[in-house]
Amino acid sequence: MRGSGGSYWMESAPPHEPRAPLEGDLVADVVVVGAGVVGLCTARELTRAGRDVVVLEAGRIAAGVSGRTTGKLTSLHGLRYAQLRRRRGAEAAALYAEAQEDALRRAVSLCAELGVDAELERRPAYSYTLDEAGAAEIRAEAAAAAEAGLRATAVSETDLPYPVAAAVRVEDQLQFHPRRFLLAVADDVVAHGGRVHEGTRVTGLREGAECRLALEGGATVHARDVVLATQFPLRCHRTLLMRLSVRRELVVAAAVDERHAPYGMYWTPDHGVRSVRTAPLGGGRRLLIVAGEAFEPGSGGVRERHARLEAWARGHLPGFAEAPRVHRWAAQDVHTVDGLPYVGHEHPDTQHVHVATGFGGWGLGNGIAAGRLLTAHVTGAPRPPWTELFDPRRLLPVREVPEVARRQTTVARDYMAGLRTGRRCTHMGCELGFNDAEQTWECPCHGSRFAPDGTVLQGPATRPLED
Numbered sequence: 001m002r003g004s005g006g007s008y009w010m011e012s013a014p015p016h017e018p019r020a021p022l023e024g025d026l027v028a029d030v031v032v033v034g035a036g037v038v039g040l041c042t043a044r045e046l047t048r049a050g051r052d053v054v055v056l057e058a059g060r061i062a063a064g065v066s067g068r069t070t071g072k073l074t075s076l077h078g079l080r081y082a083q084l085r086r087r088r089g090a091e092a093a094a095l096y097a098e099a100q101e102d103a104l105r106r107a108v109s110l111c112a113e114l115g116v117d118a119e120l121e122r123r124p125a126y127s128y129t130l131d132e133a134g135a136a137e138i139r140a141e142a143a144a145a146a147e148a149g150l151r152a153t154a155v156s157e158t159d160l161p162y163p164v165a166a167a168v169r170v171e172d173q174l175q176f177h178p179r180r181f182l183l184a185v186a187d188d189v190v191a192h193g194g195r196v197h198e199g200t201r202v203t204g205l206r207e208g209a210e211c212r213l214a215l216e217g218g219a220t221v222h223a224r225d226v227v228l229a230t231q232f233p234l235r236c237h238r239t240l241l242m243r244l245s246v247r248r249e250l251v252v253a254a255a256v257d258e259r260h261a262p263y264g265m266y267w268t269p270d271h272g273v274r275s276v277r278t279a280p281l282g283g284g285r286r287l288l289i290v291a292g293e294a295f296e297p298g299s300g301g302v303r304e305r306h307a308r309l310e311a312w313a314r315g316h317l318p319g320f321a322e323a324p325r326v327h328r329w330a331a332q333d334v335h336t337v338d339g340l341p342y343v344g345h346e347h348p349d350t351q352h353v354h355v356a357t358g359f360g361g362w363g364l365g366n367g368i369a370a371g372r373l374l375t376a377h378v379t380g381a382p383r384p385p386w387t388e389l390f391d392p393r394r395l396l397p398v399r400e401v402p403e404v405a406r407r408q409t410t411v412a413r414d415y416m417a418g419l420r421t422g423r424r425c426t427h428m429g430c431e432l433g434f435n436d437a438e439q440t441w442e443c444p445c446h447g448s449r450f451a452p453d454g455t456v457l458q459g460p461a462t463r464p465l466e467d
Contacts, residue, residue: 007068007329008279010029010251012192013179018060019063021199024219028195030378031213031223036066037178037364039229040185041371043194049379050194053194054221055186056213058201062182064458065231068331070251070291071108071365072265072277074125074173076152077362079137079269080125081144083339090147092389096340097148099386103176103368107181107379116184119177119280126158126265128167131330133284135166142168147336159263160276161318175265175277178364186336205235207353217461225352225378229370232334232362232447234460237347240392243444244358245335246447248297249273253289256319263288271312287327288313288320297332297442297449306437310383330438333361341382342392343370344377354378355392427461441465 028047034041035057046053075097084093087327129138138154145152149169156165186196204214205226232246239285256278265277275291290313293305301446306328314321336358338340343356343366354377356370373390376383388394423432425439430445440457441450449458454465 034229037367045375254323260319
């Protein structure tokens with residue numbers, strides 16, 4: 001096997017001194033749980049609004065999902081707009097596009113304001129198909145995206161090294177280095193009075209006249225408002241829990257000569273989904289990043305999936321096969337039944353607990369948009385136009401009920417399997433599966449992940465595995 005590395009974003013980011021864990025009790029206006037794109041962007045907005053903010057991160061800043069994305073910041077999300085127009089109407093599609101375009105503008109302005117070199121590049125984004133049978137669906141997406149307000153056109157040519165049957169092209173999208181960006185945002189939070197603590201795991205949350213958060217080790221944090229920015233909420237009301245599912249997606253990346261590097265950002269549903277983009281390396285080279293092979297956590301066969309993805313890259317993208325080193329990593333995404341995020345009050349009866357989840361693989365733009373929306377909820381400022389579209393309390397469309405029922409049947413099956421085998425997730429007791437590539441135990445129900453020694457690597461679980 002050629003030399004390999006992990007997440008390129010983690011390896012290439014500037015040195016970052018750990019921030020001290022929180023020791024002892026604490027009182028704040030707002031506690032943000034999680035220091036990824038949602039948590040840090042929300043914390044920054046709240047500190048600028050004059051709130052006393054504390055960010056609590058179980059691991060390290062931007063080292064979870066946000067440090068393992070493909071770094072695409074685009075308003076074109078696969079084939080999202082035709083689906084939205086069909087299910088919810090043209091206005092909903094336009095509001096979704098407005099949220100994404102607002103996030104792109106905010107990313108550009110933040111990079112300029114913070115003076116961070118986040119390797120920001122403007123590139124076109126494409127959704128395409130190789131199959132003539134899928135061309136009509138692509139053209140429908142182009143029409144829906146244009147109607148929603150994007151600079152979208154249907155094209156039949158790209159700069160990929162192989163022909164396509166049809167593609168949607170959207171102009172002026174962005175790609176960047178997510179960890180460089182988020183480390184700068186974290187520094188800005190602290191510079192404006194916020195507090196950021198790494199290595200601080202929240203194990204419980206109770207809402208009352210004030211919110212009380214229990215920490216691993218026994219300390220308690222009190223706050224008026226809590227933002228759960230942990231991707232899958234560590235506390236999740238049953239009405240929200242039943243609408244969420246989790247998928248992992250693999251990424252491989254290798255340095256190629258820039259003359260072989262495609263210029264844009266590309267996504268296709270073909271071959272089980274493939275995503276391609278590049279990042280600057282200097283010296284006449286670019287990093288070619290390829291993602292795909294999505295799977296349910298704990299389903300096994302991850303080494304084979306990695307091999308399949310890398311074989312596709314070698315066979316379709318010039319220069320990849322000759323690279324001496326391949327980076328391999330994976331990201332985890334939370335999906336909703338209607339394809340829209342949940343950002344706002346956790347459930348109808350809560351006033352001070354807010355969530356952001358269900359970005360379906362498009363978390364960077366949606367995460368920045370969530371920061372603005374969550375800040376408006378907490379401060380009472382005017383809310384953005386897409387507030388109701390993203391509301392976790394929205395009614396479930398009748399057509400989505402069978403999908404919810406199917407997911408709950410799957411969860412029930414995995415729970416019963418856990419009772420039989422004894423290898424159970426400490427979140428809700430589902431049977432765990434082993435990821436042979438990353439050497440982790442994973443929960444297919446809600447995505448919790450554990451090291452071989454039982455340590456929690458990713459929630460919503462907060463307790464380690466029992467011996």
